[in-house]
Amino acid sequence: MKRIIFIIVSVLMAAIISGCSKEPTPEERFSQYVKLWNDQKFNEMYPFLSADAKASITKEEFVSRYNKVYQDLEIDKLAIDYQQPQEEKKHEDYAELPFSAKMESAAGPIEFDHNATLLKEKQGEDSNWYVAWNTTYIFPELGAGDKISYKNVQAMRGNILDRAGNGLAINGTAVQVGVVPGELGVQKVQTIAKVAQLLDLSVEQINKAMSASWVKDDLFVPLKKISKEDKGLQEKLFAMEGVKSQTVGAREYPYGAALSHLIGYIGPITADDLKQLDGKGYTATDLIGRRGLEQVLEDQLKGTNGIKISIVKENGTVKTLAEKQAKNGKDVKLTIDVVTQQQLYDQLKGKAGTASAINPVTGETLALVSAPGFDPNEMTLGISQTKQKILEEDPLKPFLNRFKLTYVPGSVMKPITTAVGLESGKLQADTAFEITEKQWSKDASWGGYKVTRYSNVIGNINLEKALIYSDNIYFARVALGMGQEIFTDGLKKFGFEDQPEYLYPIEPSQIGKIDSEISLADSAYGQGQIQMNILHLAAAYSPFVNKGSLIKPILNDEEEQGQLWKQGIVSPENAQLINSMLTKVVTDPNGTAHRAQIANYPLAGKTGTAEIKQTQGEKGKELGWFVAYNPEEANMIVAMMIEDSGSTDVVSRVKAFYELKIASGQ
The missing domain is CATH 3.40.710.10 (DD-peptidase/beta-lactamase superfamily)
Known part of the structure; x- marks a missing residue:
């Protein structure tokens, strides 16, 4: 009996020892590797690499590359799928195992199938299966010397239009002024000084731009964008040797100051903006609405930038991994009649005030004016500090939106x-x-x-x-x-x-x-x-x-x-x-x-002179008002207010506005 028990125990011990000493299969090893990969534990994946793979990339480089690629491309929902076969094959010292990868990226889904090569090697004291890793495991098309390209495709900003389809804020062009250093000639110092004066830049700014590492004598060095409508400035600039221009895309405001407060302008996005707008698809190079309807309607106008993720091969060929098409912003059509807007603004020139015109039957706002205004083209192209200060210190307060x-x-x-x-x-x-x-x-x-x-x-x-x-x-x-x-x-x-x-x-x-x-x-x-x-x-x-x-x-x-x-x-x-x-x-x-x-033209209305004062008896600041309309043809009510003025002045200006309308047959 004791002998039988001894034999049974011996058999069981042998089975246990045999099980403990069994070498892992390549399928089991790769399953472990895939689990770490799905969890993005790149640090723990590195020990699974073959000796040659480790020789080609350090652990720090391996972890850093995966982290950078996955972060830069905003990889999410990573799913590496490897189905371990029910019946294990016999392998000597080489195994090839198929797997598939799926993931979401900033540009959309990326999927691929690939084969993993595992080698049986002795690393240290133990013999085991190791992954013969190379860059194709990240993406099959990615060679050792290839690069991953992440490119933003700019969406076209929506236009702002008046009731007749006239562009109030449009995607147009501007003039990029610059110099070609090798063509400045013997008058180089004088030319730079004159360009600095005309563009309201410092000589130091221009010299710094010209001393950038990429600059060569025959290359165009951009300095500042100016409005294409400023023909006088262009004539002065391009009369000088070595001063050149390029046409660049820019937001245009064809009606300038007359609509500056209503339409506003766009400007470069800031670091604070990016924090507040995190997750909304903005990048550090984007422009964003800064005032007026450009700011109010930002979500409608901006559109959604596209993204293209590609592999750029060493020979220059490009393989697209994923692409999200840009979605252009939506055009917005206003009830504003740009002629009425311009005419009312012109009546307020030289004064601080505001005016509106509405259709009393339809409710359409035909004009909404604040004067004085400013040049939104100058603001969006980059106003100089000198000009900004002049506007800010102007007693008529051109940046104040009075309407x-x-x-x-x-x-x-x-x-x-x-x-x-x-x-x-x-x-x-x-x-x-x-x-x-x-x-x-x-x-x-x-x-x-x-x-x-x-x-x-x-x-x-x-x-x-x-x-x-x-x-x-x-x-x-x-x-x-x-x-x-x-x-x-x-x-x-x-x-x-x-x-x-x-x-x-x-x-x-x-x-x-x-x-x-x-x-x-x-x-x-x-x-x-x-x-x-x-x-x-x-x-x-x-x-x-x-x-x-x-x-x-x-x-x-x-x-x-x-x-x-x-x-x-x-x-x-x-x-x-x-x-x-x-x-x-x-x-x-x-x-x-x-x-x-x-x-021969009926007009009804009411004047007003409001006085703003602290105590009775003192002379206060006056506001002149007038509301006027044609009582027989109720299609427009005009209201106007002028600061530091009685009603006499505002009545004269509203009358002049109506006379202009009559003369033009409107």
Whole structure:
């Protein structure tokens, strides 16, 4: 019995020893290698390499190359598939095993099949199977001396167009100014000094560019891009020996300063931008919207860059591994009429101000102007520090976008107050006050505060006269008769403290705090804390020609026309009444806008002069306003504001705008 047990134990021990001493097969070894590969444990893969493979690449180089390739190409979802056969083959000292690889890259999926060669070798004390690795294991086409190319394919930025398809921001060209060092001749020093002056560069900047390691006497050295429209500057530059040019792609803004605040410009992306936009496909060489609609519509305009991953062979041939096609940005068509925009901007030249023009029936924004502007072409091509400083220190503040801000509206507020009063029933068409003084206060509770009127007409003043003469005292008394709640509710129906969705972000008009009779009275004639933006102001007059409804302004040509912001806020009868009174503001010889009268062309409107001051009695900064439209052909309402100016100047400029429209048959 003991002998039988001894024999059984001996057999079992022999089997165990035999199992422990069994050499691994190439299939088992490669399975281990593949698992490490799938886990991207390149450091642990290296010991599996054959002696020749290790001689061709160090461990540090092996790990670094895999890491770099996989990181640079943004390799994800790596799947190396090797199916170990159910029946093991007999191998002497060589085995060839098929495997497949799948992965996602920045340019899309990459797949390939390959064969792995394993060699039986003795490394150290042990004999085992090792992978005869070479660069083809990364990609089958990648030879030892080949390089991997990762190329961004730039998407075309979408254009911004006006209603007629005129390009407001387009992909065009610019002039790259540079020098060919070997052609500068004996006047080299003088030429460099003159070029530096004309391009607003330093001599040191030019010399540094010319001393770059790649520069040769016969090569073009780029210095600065300039607008192709600047013919005068080009003539001066290219008259000099050795100064040359190249045509390069660039964003163009054909209408320059007139649309600078609305359209904006693009500029180089920064490191901070790249951090904030991580994962959105931007690279360090991209341009990005910096102001205006270029910035607001960045996601639509920029498109998606393409990527091409290739292997460049030693002989120069190229093998594409993966390619993602560039997707160009989307064109955006605006409701803007570029002629109207340019004409309104021209009327504001030399002044600081803003203007808007809308169609009161469709809601289309025909013009949205801030003046002065700046040259967006210069900004996107690279404005000099000197010119930037000049613009920043300009007292007219050309970088300030005035149409997105709110301002004290002054007397252009009075038709709105009129509408609120009529609709509330607290004001009638024949409501009149006996007004005989220049200044008025309700009673002693107002202390020394008085409302000042600028009309010299005294006596019984009714609503029509109050609008024609722009009587502050009349409207102050109207507001007091309504009370704070009715007045405030009425203004909210006109869109105050509300802003419908609009393509360009604009500050909503504000009522402010009305916490006393004085602030209520002042608000009625556009002072107090009332603030309006120029677009809302134009829209606020739309009920007078739009059957009592407030139109919703739109800027995107694809947006539905004729949307109502607020419906039926004024009765048709009251709208017609106000319309006729605003016509008399222009036609009546005593009307504040009489100088806007044009022969054989009807015009209605309201002037305003807002005064911004800290205390009563002091002279404050004035804002001149005028809103005007043709009461018989309601297709455009124009609103304009000029800083440091009374209403007389702005009325003259709006009249000149309409005269130009009439002369051109528009």
